[in-house]
Amino acid sequence: MKYPIGIQSFDQLIEDGYVYIDKTDMVYSLVTEGKIYFLSRPRRFGKSLLVSTLKNYFLGRKELFKGLKIDSLEKDWNVYPVFHLDFNGTDYTVRGGLEKKIRYYLLSWAEEYSLPERTKELGLGDLFAELIRAAHEQSGRRAVVLIDEYDKPILDVLDVDKNLEEEHRNTLKSFYSVFKSADEHLQFVFLTGVTKFSQVSVFSGFNQPFDISMHGKYETLCGISQTELDTVFCEPIEEMSGRYECSYDEMRSMLKSHYDGYHFSKNMTDVYNPFSLLNAFATLDISDYWFKSGTPTYLIRLLSHTDENMDEITGRYYSAEEFIDYKATVEQPLPMIYQSGYLTIKDFNLRRNIFLLDYPNNEVKKGFLSLVASNYFNTRESIYSWIRNAAFQLEDGKIEDFRTGLTSFLAGIPYIMRRKENERERERYFQYTFYLIMRLISVYTVYIEKLQSQGRVDCIVETPDYVYIFEFKLDGTACEAIRQINEKGYALEYSSDKRRIYKIGAVFSSETGTIADWLCE
Template sequence: MQYPIGIQDFASIIKGGLVYVDKTALVYDLSKTKGVYFLSRPRRFGKSLLVSTFKYYFEGRRDLFKGLKIDALEKDWNCYPVFEMDFNDSNYLEAGALEDTINYYLTKWEERYGVEPASSQAGRRFADVLHRAHEKTGKPCVVLVDEYDKPMLDVLDTGRKATADGNEQLLEDRNRDVLKAFYSVFKLADADLRFVFLTGVTRFAQVSVFSGFNNARDISMNPKYDTICGISKDELDSDFASSMAVLASTLELPVDEVRRQFQQKYDGYHFSTGMTDIYNPFSLLNAFSDGDLKDYWFASGTPSYLIRLLNHSDENIQDIIGRTYEAVEFADYRATVEAPVPMIYQSGYLTIKGYNREDDEYKLDFPNHEVASGFLAILASGYFHTQRPSNWATKMKKALHHGKPEAFRSLLNDFLASIPYSVRQGNGEKSHERQFQYSVYLIMRLIGSCRDTVYREKASSHGRADCVIETPKYVYIFEYKLDRPAAEAMQQIHDRGYAEPYAHDSREVYAIACSFSSETGTISDWEVSRE
């Protein structure tokens, strides 16, 4: 098989005989109703390919769709004037870059349809082009906008400024206003439009940019379109069965084990209450192509806007993933320094992991191990002021895999001793305790791998253990104390039966009581009991 890595043009994939997961039934379903539609998905999830598929479909290119699901559904294959905009190819850190991009597209379209600009306003110019195209072709127009939000994300929280009409304003506000005025065309040109489709990573601008037009339909959390981007489990089993067998042979592992590691590493995205499991297509295709299981998606680039936002936030990740949310809290509004959750979720670093229908509440967590390990490594680098906390985590992981809790203690203590004093400064006992809990949480989550499971506050019949790490051969039950004897923590493990769920487990089980010193920032007392 040949895999379309980095190829986002539908025609190139089909003509080149590359692997294509057939999404055309959903394309047909969505395109049947006139309207303005918006889809939010993380980067490298196939949004651009989807836009390209719409383009060729509305251009009537039936030859490209032979044998696909839409070929049996569509009977007319009408050709519409299509206007495609891709904001992903430019950098918007400089004032005027967005206006230049919009002007480039408008000038090209005006030349194509013989329109003399009658206004300097971009929205009005676009409306005139759409009207002329409708008149000349006799068909209403299709508008496709890919990565609509990039002009704002590039400058989000950078403090960069622009001057317009003699007034200075933040560049992110300027770009938002320019796009809002431009997108108002969808209201002005409603009679000339057949279908409008916009994609982006974030929906935070919906309350401002999209207010320029009415009746936009957001399908991002519609269960019907869960699989319109990404690869579902059924698609993995049907379209990549031979690829999975080849990969298993290359890795010298059973197919079922490769499938399990695939699931832990690349699966786990949920985009609605339907809770349909979606695999990251970029990582999956790269894994098949390379014959290896690496962190492809995360390594392809972490958005700088997200790092800027988190650097200014007072929230830490263990608090964010340890609670439930109403949809409005993470899906519908712009993230701020005080509330970064919407941006983290919409960017794909968190996903829906549970839904309570009765209370209409969602639980968020990392989608899979690839995202968790990469994201936590970045957070840890900033929090601990060290470039490679993952190096320490790798050594500690090896100690746990070989059943050496004392070696683990030594490594953990060395790591804690390396943390600058400024990181653990705080006012009062609760502040110190919170900092130690977060430090240990980051370390423990970094230790996790595809073969391990790390639980925070795992419940038993009588309480919750602070941390449980399950490896293929060993189980470690941790209880922490701050400035208290480790014996108290060990007594708590035994009194509350934290080890009882593993009574019939074939793995060796260790109870570990760990006491931290707020004065030294290291382990002051430690007890290990083999259960």
């Protein structure tokens, strides 16, 4: 089986015999049921391949679609003039780079359609409108416009150069305004991107795109569904199970916990990250392929400007309006974090019409929280290696080694990072510190934050052989923490559990910034 890793060209994928998940029935629905669309998906989720598929469809390349679902649906296979703009592959931090890129496309098309020399002096929007009109008149068919990663010129400079960010936004406003003036000459328009920027004019006014990013009909248009995984990829799962010396079902569960978990609509259909999954099949190894392929530095910059910590953002319900549109004038990182793929929908409350957002899977949780934690703690010790060792210690029942390591790690956090002026900030730092540590450990174990009948337990870590019930206190005593575990009955539901139960009271000192008292029973 040939895996199309890095292959974004539909024609190459088909002609060279790479495995293809057939989405062409949804492609047919798009092209026959609407005109102007926008789709937001995280990077490396198959957006460029989708755009290439649309391009080949509108070029009438019927032979490429033989045997696919669309083959029995489309009868005409008309050929349309196609304008395909791909904003990938350019460094937009260089002033003038965006306009140069757009003008390069436009001038090459101006040559193709033999536009008069004087039209080449027009502004970007006017020149594009003239091209669309000429293409319609010369071909006898309305034009198709496909724009891939429309927002990359803004993301590249987001929170780096405010002036350049505004310049790019204005350039794109002018360019995309053509969809209003050239409407009669347009057959189909499709834009992809990571983020929906509310201030870009394509999303305001007349004939704005139909945003299908959270449309249930198109939730699996990009990515790999559970059904597609079970239908197409039985062979590599079987092969990986042999390598990992586990059963087929165990291997399937491992892949699910590491790469599944995305949901893009109220239907809550599971979607796997295609980039990581295909890489895992190609290498027969589970690793963090998607996260390692690009560091979300712009998200870290955004988080540094807000007073919100990740524990205050994740695991909460939101209305769709709170995480769909990104407004550059409001320093709220949630929309960017969600649309970039580091959070996803985990539940939908139909009655209240609100969505629960949290990390999609272990790959994203480990990678993103490690990055946030490294930036937050600024420790000498690598957060990656310490978390891994801590998780293994809990898995092996080495609770004293875990305590020693935790104490040492906390002591390594620079004083300036943990110095807080008031009690509320000290409490907040304490809570966020243990949130980051325990959520990261949960990647390697089963971690549960449980609201029990008697109250909320701080942390429960479950491993195959042990259950750890933690109660953390700030400037209290370990005896008080253990007393709370017992009085609240946090361990009662494990009374018939065959695993060994540890109750741990841990006290965090706001003065020293590390563990001051510890009791385990």
